[in-house]
Amino acid sequence: MPFQKVQTEKLSLAVVRQIELLILRGILRPGERLPSERELAERMGVSRPSLRDAISNLQEQGLLTPKAGSGIYVAEVLGSAFSPALIRLFSSHDEAVFDYLSFRRDMEGLAAERAARLGSDSDLKVVQTIFDRMQSAHDRNAPEDEAQLDAEFHMAIIEASHNVVMLHMMRSMYDLLRQGVFYNRQMMFQQRATRDALLDQHRAINAALQSRDPDAARVAVELHLDFVERCMQDQQKAVRNEEIAQQRLKHETGEA
Template sequence: MPFQKIETERVADAIVRQIERLILRGVLRPGERLPAERDLANRLGASRPSLREALADLEHRGLVTTRPGAGAYVADVLGNAFAPPLIALFSTHEEAFFDYLAFRRDLEGLAARRAASHATPTDLDVIARIFARMEAAHARSDPQAEADLDVQFHMAIVEAAHNVVMLHMMRSMFEMLKRGVFYNRGLLFDNGDIRDTLLSHHRAILESIEARDPDAAQAALDDHLGFIEQAMRAHLKTAAQEQTARLRRDHLTATETRA
């Protein structure tokens, strides 16, 4: 008969499953420090030996790391989506950058659609609060803070889509963006006119998601990333023209010296 004896779940296994869910759903983030052992055991209502057993299991499976004298941390697994040599190639080839933007337009467009349909009131509050901070950074002319909040804003939309595979894939992509693998965000946010346009784009994305309009949310997201693509193509064209102009000048200088 296909019946099995009902057994009480071990406390350590219950702890493992709870931490796994928090990592999977993006509540616990890569590199985040877990509470001290005593505090975490109290929060879980578990003994410290059971907690240690659970953490050892999670560390064995690469989800948690322990640092002597520092405690336990969620493993930094975001970079595992791409091998380091491939990441290095991404950072040196324009083709990878524009393919990256195309990937974002496809996947984030879907995320914006899902967020407009599936975002909870709490999700909407988080997105709106990040946008308010972005407006404040814009008002005080703080491009670095505005650029950092830009990534947070887009990530909050992905989180509001409530798809864990999309969540972890996009976290990996945004982590490389923050590290400057794909492009220097300062090229965009140091330009006041472009910053004004980007802020208006984010406002349109937020308002369409708040209005529960999937088509408008996807269109606003697509317009935003399309503008970034055009701005970066214009920058690269200008940079290439300047390089050519300098080569001509240097050649002229050398010719004059020989004369």
């Protein structure tokens, strides 16, 4: 018969599973510091030896990492999604920019649709809170803050879609975007007219989500990323035109 005696699970394994789920669901994020051993043991209702056993297990898995004199942190696992060689290719070829935007359009459109259907009330409150901060940054003319909140807004939608594979894949993509691998996203928030348009687009996305309208949420995201793509095309044309103009100027002035 395929039955075995039921055994009480080791507390350390229960701790491992709980922390694994927090990382899998994106609640604990790469680079985030865990509470102190004493505080964490108290919160989880386990002994410190059981907690140490669990932490050791998670470190062996590569999910947690110690920093001398600082504590235990969630490991930076996102970089493993792409090899350094592929990242260099992304950063050196323009076509990667538009493939990236196309990929985002498809994935984030789906995420917005799912978030409108499946996101909890708390999920949508997070999205609303970030949008309100974006509006505030816009009003006080803080483009760097607005650019940061833009990334947080999009990630909050992906989190609200409740698909852990999409969550970690898109976090990895956003990590590369923050590094400037695909394009300088700060550039888009330097011109007032562009910033106004972007805010209106995010307002439309947020409104569709808060209304729980999946179709409208998807369309709003797609229109937003279509706009971003046009901005990138215009920026690339402007750079090429300036290079040509400089060549013409040097020719006219007799510069070498």
